[in-house]
Amino acid sequence: MKIVSDIREMQQLAGHYRQQGKTIGFVPTMGYLHEGHLSLMRRARPQCDILVVSIFVNPTQFGPNEDFERYPRDFDRDERLCREVGVDVVFYPTADAMYPRPYLTYVHVEKLSETMCGASRPGHFRGVTTVVTKLFNIVQPHIAVFGQKDYQQSLIIRQMVRDLNFDVQIDVAPIVREADGLAMSSRNKYLSPEERQQALVLYRSLTRAEELIREGERNVNTLLQAMKTVISEAPDARIDYIAIVDAETLEPLSTVRHNTVIALAVYIGTTRLIDNTWIREKDGKLVGQLVSPRQ
Numbered sequence: 694m695k696i697v698s699d700i701r702e703m704q705q706l707a708g709h710y711r712q713q714g715k716t717i718g719f720v721p722t723m724g725y726l727h728e729g730h731l732s733l734m735r736r737a738r739p740q741c742d743i744l745v746v747s748i749f750v751n752p753t754q755f756g757p758n759e760d761f762e763r764y765p766r767d768f769d770r771d772e773r774l775c776r777e778v779g780v781d782v783v784f785y786p787t788a789d790a791m792y793p794r795p796y797l798t799y800v801h802v803e804k805l806s807e808t809m810c811g812a813s814r815p816g817h818f819r820g821v822t823t824v825v826t827k828l829f830n831i832v833q834p835h836i837a838v839f840g841q842k843d844y845q846q847s848l849i850i851r852q853m854v855r856d857l858n859f860d861v862q863i864d865v866a867p868i869v870r871e872a873d874g875l876a877m878s879s880r881n882k883y884l885s886p887e888e889r890q891q892a893l894v895l896y897r898s899l900t901r902a903e904e905l906i907r908e909g910e911r912n913v914n915t916l917l918q919a920m921k922t923v924i925s926e927a928p929d930a931r932i933d934y935i936a937i938v939d940a941e942t943l944e945p946l947s948t949v950r951h952n953t954v955i956a957l958a959v960y961i962g963t964t965r966l967i968d969n970t971w972i973r974e975k976d977g978k979l980v981g982q983l984v985s986p987r988q
């Protein structure tokens with residue numbers, strides 16, 4: 694496994710692989726890897742000849758009062774995990790190399806970037822789409838795998854790829870959860886043991902919404918109310934947003950129907966966590982991804 698920090702070297706290596714007719718698969722991450730990240734790598738592995746993983750805590754996607762400085766980092770562990778999964782190249786650039794001064798060019802996807810996480814974290818998606826553009830230009834992947842954990846992000850990247858004619862296929866992988874349902878996240882490390890327990894309200898509120906939908910509830914306000922009730926059981930939980938939206942446009946809905954996403958962001962103490970589920974019609978019934986059908 695190669696570890697490449699130099700941008701030019703990564704670009705030349707990618708060009709070399711392409712010249713040899715090799716397919717490049719790519720998983721961009723901010724490191725501090727967990728099973729969620731590893732699932733993306735395992736999914737990419739059989740779809741490519743060369744698997745590249747980037748580890749880069751991207752400063753431009755953090756707001757001024759966010760956790761850029763304290764974001765967890767452990768490169769040695771990440772390197773070992775990448776090796777175990779069979780990664781070929783870890784791209785590990787510095788922030789100074791990625792953003793030489795003066796840095797003046799950004800990519801912005803309108804509309805989809807302005808709602809939900811974009812409303813709470815102004816500039817966040819501009820940072821994401823900018824760094825993903827740069828990484829695509831450096832790594833030159835044929836296929837890139839993202840997680841549904843960041844549903845809005847995956848939609849914005851798909852839109853950007855379509856709008857800017859990037860020659861890359863975007864694959865979105867399911868959310869990997871802890872045994873009790875909490876979506877895996879590098880930020881879970883911030884939670885105290887009590888907060889870790891309270892953090893389950895995100896998953897519980899989503900499963901509650903799914904249950905109600907399964908029982909026939911379609912009214913968004915009723916579902917929102919039920920989700921809020923579940924979340925209020927955690928004393929240190931503060932809702933940032935709950936969105937019940939069209940899965941393609943992210944427009945708010947008043948009635949749940951096929952292709953609806955229920956997404957939420959909740960602070961547990963000072964840690965902001967996100968989660969979501971996707972509601973689709975199957976055999977004439979609306980079903981989500983979390984609650985399995987009763988036998």
Ligand code: AMP
Pocket residue numbers: 721722723724728729730732733838839840841842843866867868869870876877878879
């Ligand atoms: P991050 O390092 O948090 O920027 O995440 C890198 C990639 O891993 C993104 O595409 C995320 O959506 C994905 N990811 C993070 N957590 C999970 C998870 N629990 N399940 C699946 N994918 C995830």
